[in-house]
Every structure is written in structure tokens, then in C-alpha cells.
Amino acid sequence: MKPLPDRIRPEKFEDVFGQEHILGEGKILHRILKSKMIPNMIFYGPPGTGKTTVANIIASKTNKKLYKLNATTASLSDVKEVIESLNTLMARDGVLLYLDEIQNFNKKQQQSLLQFMENGSITLIASTTENPYFYVYNAILSRSIIFEFKPLKNEDIVKAMKRALEIVQSEFENTVINIEEEALEYSANVSGGDIRKALNSLEIAIFSTPKDEDGNINVDINIMKECTQKNIFKYDKNGDNHYDILSAFQKSIRGSDPDAASLYLAMLIKGGDLKSICRRLLVIAAEDIGLAYPQAISIVKACTDAALEIGFPEARIPLSEATILLATAPKSNSAIKAIDAALSELDTTNLGELPVYLRDGHYEGAKALGRMQNYKYPYAYKNNYVKQQYLPDKVKDKKYYIYGENKLEQASKNYWDRIKGTNNE
Template sequence: MQPLAYRMRPTTIEEVVGQQNLIGPGKIISRMVKAKLLSSMILYGPPGTGKTSIASAIAGSTKYAFRMLNAATDSKKDLQIVAEEAKMSGTVILLLDEIHRLDKTKQDFLLPHLENGHIILIGATTENPYISINPAIRSRTQIFEVKPLSPDDILVALKRSVTDTEKGLGQLNLHVYPEAFTFLSNSTNGDLRSSLNALELAAQSTDPDDNGIINITLPIAEECLQKKAITQDKDGDAHYDVISAFQKSIRGSDTNAALHYMARLLDSGDLQSVIRRLLVIAYEDIGLANPSACQRTVAAVTAAEHLGLPEARIPLADAVIELTVSPKSNSGISAIDAALADIHNGKIGDVPDHLRDSHYKGAAKLGRGVNYQYPHNFPNDWIAQQYLPDKLKNAEYYVPKSNGQIEPRFGEQYERLLNAQRKN
């Protein structure tokens, strides 16, 4: 029997949960489907976040033939079969999983079919396509990042599966307690497939009560997902409350509180939330006050990913202690947010002519790159010249802080360069 997650795959764009930035009304993929002007694309993001579902929904909404292959395990012969079908039927949507593992032979065969539009390629990958996918494929596709689903998105899909009598579990006399629904939607880090698999296991392995009702309680959900609920709270906010308290404890330099909240997360099996949050904390809250601590945090989380639980707790504990006692600075995030605020408010301006690309014939006639001063030709490898657009030539985004031993030195050099620039 096909797994519940497979059976519940959407057949139209409207059935997709989450990813509204891509498939919501008026958004890019929705517009492609509506106009039937599909282009090949790469969807990248964590497992269970809807890459295959989006591909299936696109095919269902457009009524094009839909085929699924794996770049690692399927052969060039399999691609040839799809290509022959495309020649006969006109257009085939091909979902190519693990596209980052596509070898050159298969790629060279596939490229002409992408060019003529017979095959609409939807590549799926968990790897960053800008790093892991060949430029020849990238140049012929649009790249869309698929985000982990929110608990609300997962809850919608879980409840839909319980009531669906055709593809879901609706034929069972099933009662899922609210706290079990909340746990299943909050505890898989946005992985809908894992949530559906756990729900199906719970439904199929739980005996009905005297009234013939299969009751899915929180302990049953925990057992089937092999995780513990951090706490039982009716609103489902507890998980995010713990993550929030974890970051705020490190930011506030309370080592014992930070270790306590990390222990709660690790005890629930949520290693990924700890890893992601530590990386954010390192660069958001410590940053330039102690850059080496940021580097050691990256090393610690890398070790934790290789080790897995329970050993992962060891390098993570070291990182938490160092980040907690470290001097703090949020000047980096404040600086980029200030720059982004100008962009969002329309303060952009033209790139100065002397900074524009001059590596093409006729650039000099347009004034591109003329009068650019190459800093390495001057003493101390520096020369004063304007880099910001005219509209923003006096903008300042970085405000140095005096915490720690490193950033004050950065700040002194920043001020010297800024004053010299403006003086000249």
C-alpha cells in the first residue's frame, strides 16, 4: 500500500499547503500555471517541505504528463524514454530528484530537450543549487527556495488527511486528540512527510476502543514520531517559547539558563533547531565582538551534525558556554538591516560611472569605468573615491561597538577610513 504522504500529494496548485510565496494567488508559479507558460525550475530546500508536491500539482493543474526520475539512480535510458514520450505528447513535466547528482552524460542528453521545451524540468534538491548544480543546468532554469512548512501548514495537511475518505484515513473511525495534532505539527521541523508518516503509523497500529474508535493520544504520537513533547500546552507555542528563551538566555549571558533550554530541545530530539539557532546567535548576538567564537560555533555544529545525538550534546555545550560568556555585539545585523531599510524605502540611486563594468567594447564611450582609481596602485593600497550612489554618498550603516577586544579595533579603522574618505 502506498504511504499516506504519497497518497495525499496534491493534484492541483490549490491543494498545496505552504509555500504561498511561490504558489499563492498572483505568485510566480501560480502565474506560470495559469498562463500555461511553464519554464524549467529547480526547487531546493529541506526534505518533506513540498518539492515533489509542487511538481505534482503543477502537472495536475496543467494536465501535462508527469514523470518522476532520480538523477542518482535512474539511467540515461530512462531519460530517453521520457524524451520519446515528450516528442509524441508535446510536453512532459519531469521531476528529477537529487538533481545535484546529475552526471555530465545525462546532462548533455537533457539540455537540448530543455531548450526546445519538450521537457519541463523540475529539479528537486536539498543542496544549494548555486554551489552544487552545473552552470549549464542553472542557466536554463529558474531557482526557487522551498521553506520548511509552518506548524499551521502541517496541521492543515494532517486534518485534511484524517477527513479524506478517498486518499487519506477518513475511512477509519479515527479520533486525534488536539494535543497530538499539535505535537505532530510542531515536532518535525517543517517536514510534512514525517508528520504524515507518524500519523499513519499511529492510526494503523492503535487498537480501537470498545466503541470502535481509534484514539490517537499525545503519548501515541510521541511513540510513533520517536520524539518527546517538550511540554504539553494547548496553544502549541511551547516549542517556540523554548527556542526563544534559549537565544535570549545566551544574549543575556546566563550560562545555566542557556544550557537548560538547550537540554530541553535536545531531550525532545530537536537537534536541528539547536544547530540553526546557535548559528544565528553566533552572528546576530556575538558577531564582531568575538569573531573567533563564531568560527568555533560553526565547527561545533558541524561536529554535532556528524556525530548525531547523544554525542552531539558535547560540542554544542562547549559552544553554548563560550557564546554565553563572550562579549556581545549586534552591530552586524543592525548595519545590514539599516542598509536594507534604505533599499526598501527606495533609496537606491545609480552606481557611479567610474565603478561600472568596463569589460566590453564601447564601455569607455559611455563613461563606464573612466577615472576609476585602482587602490593597489597607491600607498597603503587605498585611495579616496566615491563608492556609494550620489543619493546615499553620506550614508552610514555600521555603528561600531566597544565590546570585546576585536570590534573596538575594527571601529577605529572604520572611523579612520571614513574620515579620510570624506576629507578627500
């Protein structure tokens, strides 16, 4: 007997749960199927979200010869076999190649398809759990439409489980299968948006539960918990998910949300990526807190050093301290804006020479070249300040640093406004 996910696999878009953003009435994939002009496509998303199901539905609506390859096990010779079939009567209308896990094909293997994609003799539908922009050859990307499949919502998974239950019920004679709604909701909640995982748990629960005295099967939440794997947090240190979580982590701290920051920190900790956490916290301390609380980076450095020294699981404690400190600290991005503005100036402006009185004069002959002549030493003046041009002539009036709207930087601004406004040369 086939596994339950395969027995209930939909044969039309209307029976597919989730992915309404691309499969719903009037949406792009729905329109493509109606047009019967099938382009090259790449389906991108986590496991159990319907990529293979949708590919099968599309394939069934064409007159093309269907081939299925899994790039994990397929070789270049398998691709050549598909190409050779183009000259046969079986493929007189062309070939539709469904290539699963395309990220496992190297550049040469992917390139072998280009010529035939170009002339339309092969229509490619590829699927991948990895970001195609990182793993798929650019020439393939430029000839394909990319569709992102998203994790299913809990309510969609519950609907799919109820549909599966109807099918399983039809396979039993004189047996009623009763499953608590709470059990279905629990399974959906811990499936991580993977419908296949939820259906496998449902099947195990049904077939492993002994019948009661009336010959019926009753599955409650406790039985479902026994048959359901613990929710496994999906994390890939080298994948798209890694950078998405780091991005959400920094944006939550920047947005002063300690709760969201703590959740994303927990995800990073679950992934065991200590170095990335420490590096990102130090970047945040300088980029997002900056001069509003300049001591923060020293505290964060102490916390990250401690975390690296003690390792997991205890490292979570100083990491949490640093995260909450940064999330609740005043914010300023004036430091990064200043250096980025200065760097941009270098890319667009020929600055010419530096002011001659600022240039090094600590060598024989420097005086004859005018080096350090007429330089005003600030400590020789009141308040250790004297008005003097430090920028090159071409950008002498530019402002790269703009004081942030926070207590510390505004106090600094007020101080220098007073000193520079009253200073006499």
C-alpha cells in the same frame, strides 16, 4: 494500500498546505499555471514540503508527455530514452520531465538535457533538497526559474493532518476515530516542517491503536508520542544548512544576543562539527570583538583548545563559555575594517616606492643607496614618539584604521591625541 501521504496528495494548488509565498492567489507559480506557458523550473527545499505534489499538479495541466526520473537511481541511458520519445506521437506536444534529486546527476548527465531545454522540446521540472546554486550546472540554472519551498508551519501541518483524518475516517465503517488536538499539535511540532513525517505518524497511531469497547479508536498525546519519531535535527556538514547555521551563529554573537548564540551553538554541537565551531569562534573574537576587548581572543583560544582536547560531549562546556563571553563582550570591527581598507588600496592604487628611510639598510652598500638615512628612532624622543611619514607618498594622508566607539579604543585614541598633539620634534 498506498501510504497516507500519497492517498491525500492534493490535485490542485488550493488544497496544498503552506508555500503561500509562491502558490497563493496572484503569486508567481499560481500565475504560471494559469498562463499554461510552463517554463523550466527547479524546486528547492527540505523533504516533505510539497515539491513533488506541486510538480504533479503542474504536469497534469499540460498536454505534454510526462516522465518521472529520480537522479539517485537514473542513468544517462534513462535520459536518452526520454529524448528518443520526442520523435513519437505520444510526445507530439513535447515532454515534461520531472527529475527528482537533480543534485545526484553529474555534469554530463545534466548537460545532456540542455539542447532540448533550449529548443523547448523538453520542459524540465527538477527538485532538490540541496542549494541548486552549489549543485546544479550553471547552464541549467540560467535556463530555469528557481523556487524555494520552505518548511511547513505547525498550523499548516495540523490542517493537513485533519484533512487526512477525514479521508481515513471514510475508510472505516462503524468506527469513529477520535484524536486529541494536543496529539496533533505534538506531532506537528516534532515533524520539523515535514508534512510526510507527520502524516506517517498519524497513520501509525490510528492503525496501531486497539479499538475500545464501543469499537472506536481513541488517540491521545501519549499514543502519538509512541508513534512519532524523536525530532531529528537536520544537519549536513557539507551542505547549505551548515553555512546557514554558522552565519546565524556569528550574526547572533555580533548582535550581542547570548540566547540566540547558544541555540545556534547547540545546533552546531548536534551536528558534531567541532572544528568549524572552534574556527568560527576564533574568527568572531578577532572580527567582531577585536580591539574593544583584545584579551577575548586569548580566552577563546584557551576554550577552543580545551574543547578540541576533551572532545564531545564535554567540549560543549568551554564552547558555551567562549560563546557567551563573545556575545556579551563589547564589540568593535575596526581591525577588519582597517585591513580590508588597506587590501582594497593595493587593488586600486600604484603605491610607488616605500619611503627610503624605512627600507632595509642592514647590508653592505645600503648607505650609498640612501637606505635608512634620516630615519628617526622613536625611542630617542619624548614619549617614544616622533612625527614621521610612514606611508608611501601617494597615500600619505590615508586613514585605514578608525578608532572604534568603545571604552578601550577611545582611551587609546585620547592617549595618542594627547601625545601627538603635544610632541615636539
